[in-house]
């Protein structure tokens with residue numbers, strides 16, 4: 001379980017409170033108006049922002065003061081953060097080790113991850129030689145080899161066209177089911193949330209609310225969300 005206990009997140013003059021829990025293996029959307037604090041919430045879980053108050057507990061461990069690298073959490077950013085001078089295989093390898101020499105086991109893990117995202121034949125290419133969708137797949141393969149239990153996505157496929165975005169979301173949904181990973185995904189598109197999440201957290205008016213069924217929240221949006229959805 002991921003548990004926010006009486007949390008207060010402060011960033012300059014911006015304040016967000018969170019007192020909520022997410023069960024293991026849930027897929028949860030983070031939705032709400034622009035500037036409401038969706039990214040702030042995700043970045044706090046990843047360890048990039050400190051709490052002014054409260055505690056965060058993940059899988060029975062208090063991670064409130066843990067460094068980002070010590071949390072068993074993977075985060076996929078919008079641009080994928082691939083290194084342009086490295087091949088797809090090398091970029092994925094960085095999810096496992098910073099050493100240039102991989103063990104046989106590590107090589108197999110990287111190859112399996114590239115195969116799982118449909119890129120077996122393209123490991124030798126650099127990002128500039130791959131399409132946007134293929135680059136997203138490399139970033140996803142790098143997350144896969146990390147074998148983290150919690151995956152955080154902050155609008156990761158926003159730059160892709162609608163069909164490609166849907167394809168990537170479906171791939172993420174398949175992968176999290178296969179691996180039992182808990183997923184939290186910031187999205188501006190309600191259809192993304194409907195597509196792959198069962199629950200959604202509404203972030204609005206300085207509060208990250210407890211998760212509610214995604215369809216219920218989007219079908220009967222509270223005032224703060226209604227204005228945003230239009």
Ligand SMILES: Nc1ncnc2c1ncn2[C@@H]1O[C@H](COP(=O)(O)OP(=O)(O)OP(=O)(O)O)[C@@H](O)[C@H]1O
Pocket residue numbers: 011012013014032033034035036037038039040041
């Ligand atoms: N250094 C800062 N000082 C004060 N306020 C900040 C600072 N950085 C960000 N903010 C504010 O924090 C709030 C939350 O930002 P955040 O990026 O988390 O929102 P968001 O819901 O993800 O927005 P969007 O949907 O537009 O991406 C915003 O209102 C922003 O203006």
